[in-house]
Amino acid sequence: MKIINSATLQTIEAKSVDVEASFTNGLPSFTIVGLASNIIQESRDRVKSALLSNEFKFPAKKITINLSPSEIQKSGTHFDLAIALLIALYDTKVEFEDFYVFGELSLDGKIKDSSNIFPIVLSLTKQKLIKNVLVCKESAKKLSKIPNINIYCVDNLDMAMQFFKLNNKLKFKFESEDFNYKKLIVDNISYFFVDSYELDFNEVKGQKYAIQAALIAAAGNHNILFEGSAGCGKSMISKRMKYIMPPMSLEEILEQAKLQSIEMKPIDFTPLRVFRSPHHSSTKSSIFGGGSGNSAKIGEIALSNNGILFFDELPHFTKSSLEALREPLQDYKVLISRVNSKVVYDTKFLFISAMNPCPCGNLLSTNKDCRCSDLEIQRYKNRLSEPLLDRIDLYVVMSEPKIEQSSYFNSKDLHLKVIKAFKKQKQRGQKDLNGKLSDKDIKNYCILDNSSKVLLDKAIETYKLSFRSINKVLKVARTIADLNENINITKDDLMQALSYRKRQ
Template sequence: MVQKIYCATKFGLHASIVEVEVSFNRALPAFVISGLASNAIQESKQRVHSALLSCGFAFPPLKIIINLSPSDLPKYGSHFDLPIALLVGMYKEKEELKHRWFAFGELGLDGALKHSNSLFGIVLDILLQEKDICMILPKESEKYFSLMPNLHCMYAENLQEALEFLRADQKPDSKQVELNFPFLEIVGEKYYYQEKFSLDFKEVKGQRIAKRAALIAASGFHNIVLEGNPGSGKSMIAKRVQYILPPLTLYDILHNAKINSWNQEEIKLVPQRNFKSPHQSASKASIIGSAANKEPRPGEIALAHLGVLFFDELPHFSKEVLEALREPLENNILALSRVNSKVTYPTSFLFIGAQNPCPCGNLLSTKNECRCSDREIAKYKNRLSEPFLDRIDLFVQMEEEYRGEEATISSLEMQKSVFRAFVMQKNRKQENFNGKMSDEEIEKFCVLDEQTQQILLQAQDRFGLSMRSVNKIKKVARTIADLEEKEHIEKRHVLEALSYRRI
């Protein structure tokens, strides 16, 4: 009889189920692991051996073969310790397990079970793929998995407890803790948010147009580029957008935590979207990601999924990186292909770019003289290609300076406006944000009357707008109408959307 327990390994941003089976053969005593196991898994033989001895287990004088199936899939992670130890420890059991058991956990030499951050994403993916399964996890992991729905799990302090759970072979109850955050309930779905603003828009003085554009961008997930003199507030605005973004479902919160866990970051189960801001000197692989056959790794583009990707000093990023952004910005997906592997990462993020008008930054200044030649300015601007710029929804030129005590808007007020627009989108049963709508959704939700359509056609002829640009104007106009809680797009909404185009 061959006992089986299941585990999983991560590949890119997803997990693949692995069947762990054991065989005891009459031969010279040995302990063998097969199935493209990484060094960390091969080293588990020593940890498993020591942990089992600490439980009083006597190794039989047989050849123990552990097979990880599918055998052509590379496996990684120290969490394979537990399933391997359980199978060896069940040597004397003669009956097959009634339930489909999954086990994850790293073993200490004394048999203690240890948590690792990579477990979160793997377990979440398994729950989305499989139903009615039983799991054994380290007790230390319980605080991270309490929010996961339909999780039938036993938490063990050590290997001895895990063996007792497995021998009992009884399905655990599913227990789920509710999120302790305010939420909106729309069409039967809960969307969580928080009202803590570490950075507040009320700290940004002036810049009325830029803040209005940031509000539109946040409401519809529209890509935006801010251009202005050094110190005008571009980065201030960009860093505050993450706090006013639309609320998140429970799955979105878990997905964000999964991304962070696989990026070796702290797991935070909070309704706040990710914010990624790579430096312009970052390598292409760190931003785009890799599709290496051994262990694919997501880059900053994939890690920003459902959140914000901010490129400060936009023209200083390499040409390769900027051109590689074109597909993720347009299709909300990044496919990396190599000879032996192909990895696909979801990339539905809000892109924010910030740039100076020229290398010295004073081209638009009325006080400081620009030191750049026409050739230097042209070279600087040409770093951004037309196909890349055509994928940007909103272009904003910052005011040079702030004067007076102009009333400012707070992040709380902006968040409430974003939520109103979000409710409008969900009530019309729209799956994607306005800025991420497909052509079919544009036809359905961005209907224009004859007069408004004529204005858009005139703008298309006059400024030579591409069809992509026309669609982006429609989507921005839809968001502006949502902010006013208008069911239909009106003339003024299209005119405002046109004012944000780079013409």
């Protein structure tokens, strides 16, 4: 019996799979066992055609391919190459042990990429299960961004057979490629960013207070809520925040590429954080993930990890979706639990939300009359519970812009400020940005001077701040101090942070 290493993707994590082959006497047949999906069962015809196209004769044996362990559901066209090699080299002495093999076969024997290969290899690398991998050239280009693995590439089935027959495999090795983006190095760790701005803050007229809040949110990864009349610039500011977000580490870029691949989108490896904006009519399953049995599906919450999740018209989302947000905003994880599967997703995203002050949107307007009754306004605002609002770091009420107002900021200057604040956070030894600090880290990094301690005590008593609210204020004040280049949090930093808390 011969074995080739491969793997299957279970939602977002890979499980190693042994592809085993046995050739026994009996009526000639070709079967695949081991909880193989219909996609894998179809590979029998692809493998047969690929082998026969390369003048290979099937052995007159009963061929059984087993995917072990058998209790795990397997899926994906990338098993084709491993299965074909086991059959093609059944009577040849070769060693497969150190190699993971992935590739879909065309009918003429050419090897193709599949959407599962990149997330599988990345996951196996994080688990330290893989060292050498054999794929096609298209897959190799993507995998070359992953550190600490040896990538070998072949174009077709015949080349793959020759690869395992040869002792010297160096000529098949694919060399890694570097990122051609702006780089920031802090403590010998590289962080990458893009300094081009498709949407620029210089297009936003007025709204100085709101843009300053957006700068703080971006610099520290703080959740923010914009409230204002229709057309005052809530969505305009939110969509521009993507371009001033902090630089990305290699790990974050690869994780983002992994999610792109799972979603079957082209992988670009651009260090530009993702911006997800589900419509308020979206189902809870599409936002948080769902499915049944072994087929749990990833949702918008997980796809926005390390990026931005934007909820426009926040009160119009379903009550169940809004309340379910409390877990990912607090614990930075979400659990999707089904009978046969439990999947945990990371949710360290920047949550941006926008809402009108009333159902008609004119409550704060100086030009239009509000058509809503007090009862309608109260019902509208009651859709957002206090526990949910308590998880918002920055609450911003926006005024109506005036035609004669000019632009106060541009994205390039704001981005430079964010990068400086990011550098300060990393130089302190923080793993996470200020907005996602744990309670223990708050004590280590959010240090108040004497006057700010007195101010905080007064604020706690005056505004009846909860323990969570106090931590939110401290984290926002830490980011403001970083932007102001203060070592410790000053009284002015704390006062500005308190000004962004929602009043009861």
